[in-house]
Amino acid sequence: MVDVKQFRATVSKHDGKVTVALPFDPNTAWGEKPRHHVTGVIAGQPFRGAVLAVSGTFLLSLGAAWRRDVGIEVGQAVDVALAPEGPQLDALPTDLVDALEAEPDAKAFFEALATFYRKAYLRWITGARQPEARQARIAELIGLLKASKKER
Numbered sequence: 001m002v003d004v005k006q007f008r009a010t011v012s013k014h015d016g017k018v019t020v021a022l023p024f025d026p027n028t029a030w031g032e033k034p035r036h037h038v039t040g041v042i043a044g045q046p047f048r049g050a051v052l053a054v055s056g057t058f059l060l061s062l063g064a065a066w067r068r069d070v071g072i073e074v075g076q077a078v079d080v081a082l083a084p085e086g087p088q089l090d091a092l093p094t095d096l097v098d099a100l101e102a103e104p105d106a107k108a109f110f111e112a113l114a115t116f117y118r119k120a121y122l123r124w125i126t127g128a129r130q131p132e133a134r135q136a137r138i139a140e141l142i143g144l145l146k147a148s149k150k151e152r
Contacts, residue, residue: 022058040082086115106145
């Protein structure tokens with residue numbers, strides 16, 4: 001089940017970027033990850049992005065084109081609803097989760113991947129017709145992830 005976090009925040013500038021600060025720690029809320037890709041709604045408009053960790057504060061960077069199209073300005077208070085993007089560990093097949101849990105480096109790299117890459121790997125794994133082929137693909141996947149490969 002996806003954990004949606006809702007809050008109200010003020011759009012501000014941080015190191016030249018227009019951002020929204022998260023009032024929570026995404027590592028505590030959604031699990032420890034090197035990078036959190038999120039999806040949701042800001043000021044009633046769809047949003048996708050990555051959470052940036054800056055000096056202990058977690059921020060969402062709001063791009064200029066997105067802000068222009070939505071009409072958001074620095075200093076404006078906005079309602080925000082965010083959730084982790086893409087397939088999360090609790091929604092993956094058990095054999096794949098077990099393999100990732102056994103290899104923390106591979107797991108961390110997998111969780112830091114953008115949704116596109118996670119879904120591509122999952123399609124490849126679930127596309128195996130024979131159990132032996134599936135296990136071979138999972139083993140290959142773990143090797144690729146440990147080598148920091150985004151795709152096969």
